Amino acid sequence: MKPMFRRIWGLMYRHLALYRRSWPRLVELSYWPILQMCIWGFTARFLAARMGSPGLMAGATLLGGVLLWEVTLRSQMGMSLSFLEEIWSRNLGHIFVSPLRPFEMVAALISMSIIRMLLGVMPAILLAWALYAFNLFTVGPVLILFFVNLMIMGWAVALGVVSLVLRHGAGAEPLAWGVLFGLAPFSAVFYPVSVLPSFIQPFSYALPTTHVFEGMRAALLQGVIRWDHLAAAFGLNLIWLACAALLFTRQFHAARVSGALISIGE
Amino acid sequence: MNAIKVENLTKRYGEVLAVDDISFVAPTGATVGLLGGNGAGKTTTIAMLLALLVPTAGRINVLGHDMAKDRFAALARMNFSSPYVALPARLTVRENMRVYGHLYDVPRVEQRIAALSRELDLGAILDRPAGQLSAGQKTRVALAKALINRPEVLLLDEPTASLDPDTGDLVRTWLEQYRAESGCTILLASHNMAEVERLCSHVVMLKKGRVVDRGSPDELLERYGRHDMEDVFLDIARDRRQAVPA
Known part of the structure; x- marks a missing residue:
């Protein structure tokens, strides 16, 4: 194995070993997505029972929105929390004096985020199919592209959170849990962008997630793949990720200048 | 040949000068002690040697690598231990x-x-x-x-802090063995003067971020007219006595 991949694996192994020894951490991964699925699944069933076919459609987009939003949220939290684990265990000093490059650390965190997201969201997807006969995979192979875009958006936000924690220490930790929820109302998760006030819509369309959820509704309700939305999502994700990478690079250097890497747990 | 070469190293945090224009070397295979009271700049210096901290000025060269340009090549051949990092x-x-x-x-x-x-x-x-x-x-x-x-260069920040005498002695013995067998260069920050006398061939004394004296433990004992390093340390820390001119 090349040294670079070995270093990335080393940091991944550290987190995988942690999960092997901590069942509460494993349960936590899927607890919230499953809970969300239960709440919104029964809501969707209620709507379908009361409203008939329109309610069924609304329920389907609701469940699709819940599941796909969890992909973004779990990707973001999977990356942010893996980084915070190093702070909580006071291990960051050892990590950063090893030959591990910052981009290798990010690669390891992204890999852990994928694993955590799959472990968290897959049980909820299976539950939606078992309890509510909602099969997200009927969207077709384009679902993979939706997943990829939502994950990239999650990583971009997580990189921003990690950057702020590097710069401002533990005081920025709560962002790891809350920051993405601030984008949810503008991401058109449960409703189309057209219901938002017109002055908010440009901001909404600047979010890659918005284009994924618009695309999801088109696929679920009309059976069409909106390539324009997918292209916009990929393009915007490139910009978001580039901005986040720039922010991370600058904040990492700033942390090395200010000494924040030494006292980051405080 | 020097495994570590520090030239005019300075670290400033705003108005606070944590390390003030220090220079020293650690010859290959030697154990060098970095001594000083709390706030003398030892940990800051070690953090800069490990590239955790970017110096305000000065240069650090470890194993032939300029730490400002080529830190990862050096870090692969170094390592570090501190009771304050878990x-x-x-x-x-x-x-x-x-x-x-x-x-x-x-x-x-x-x-x-x-x-x-x-x-x-x-x-x-x-x-x-x-x-x-x-x-x-x-x-x-x-x-x-x-x-x-x-590692070819080992940085140790108070490696025997909070250890009982028996365990402390075992660690010191093992460090001596490892250095003798491997030719490793050790930079040791410690408050344990007996440890410094036993392990270090060179000592760099820091105070308020500056190098205030340096030499082998024997040279320092002679220079300050003392019998143990603890008294030399106190002389420097409390400005009790100046070194006797040679």
Whole structure:
């Protein structure tokens, strides 16, 4: 194995070993997505029972929105929390004096985020199919592209959170849990962008997630793949990720200048 | 040949001058002590040597690598131990060793862990979570982690702090053995003057971020007219006595 991949694996192994020894951490991964699925699944069933076919459609987009939003949220939290684990265990000093490059650390965190997201969201997807006969995979192979875009958006936000924690220490930790929820109302998760006030819509369309959820509704309700939305999502994700990478690079250097890497747990 | 060369190193945090234009070298294979009271600049200097901290001015060269331009090449050949930096508590000692074995690209990592386990008497605790170990066991594990890549330069920040005399002596003996066998260069920051006298061939005395004296322990004892390094340390820390001119 090349040294670079070995270093990335080393940091991944550290987190995988942690999960092997901590069942509460494993349960936590899927607890919230499953809970969300239960709440919104029964809501969707209620709507379908009361409203008939329109309610069924609304329920389907609701469940699709819940599941796909969890992909973004779990990707973001999977990356942010893996980084915070190093702070909580006071291990960051050892990590950063090893030959591990910052981009290798990010690669390891992204890999852990994928694993955590799959472990968290897959049980909820299976539950939606078992309890509510909602099969997200009927969207077709384009679902993979939706997943990829939502994950990239999650990583971009997580990189921003990690950057702020590097710069401002533990005081920025709560962002790891809350920051993405601030984008949810503008991401058109449960409703189309057209219901938002017109002055908010440009901001909404600047979010890659918005284009994924618009695309999801088109696929679920009309059976069409909106390539324009997918292209916009990929393009915007490139910009978001580039901005986040720039922010991370600058904040990492700033942390090395200010000494924040030494006292980051405080 | 110097394994570590520090030239005009300065670190300023706003108005605070933590390290003020210090220069020193650590010859290859030597153990150099970095001494000084709290706030003297030892930890800041070590953090800059490890590239955790960017100097405000000055240059650091480790094993022929300029740390400002080529730090990762040097870091692969160095390592570090401090009681103030922990290993993940829920991972076992073996798992922690594996993590760092991978990070330092150590060949045949399981064999290396077995060897370190024998040398540092870790066999009984190898599969116990790092968080359940005593202070002495944690120190031995931290040392094993620091030696996982057979470092050519080892930076130790108070390696025997909070250890009982017996365990402290074992660690010091082991460090002497490792240095003699491997030719490793050790930079040791310590408040234990007996430890410094025993291990160090050179000593750099820091005060308020500046180098205020340097030499071998014998030279310093002679210069200050003292019988042990503790008194030399107090003389410098409290401005009690100036070195006697040679």
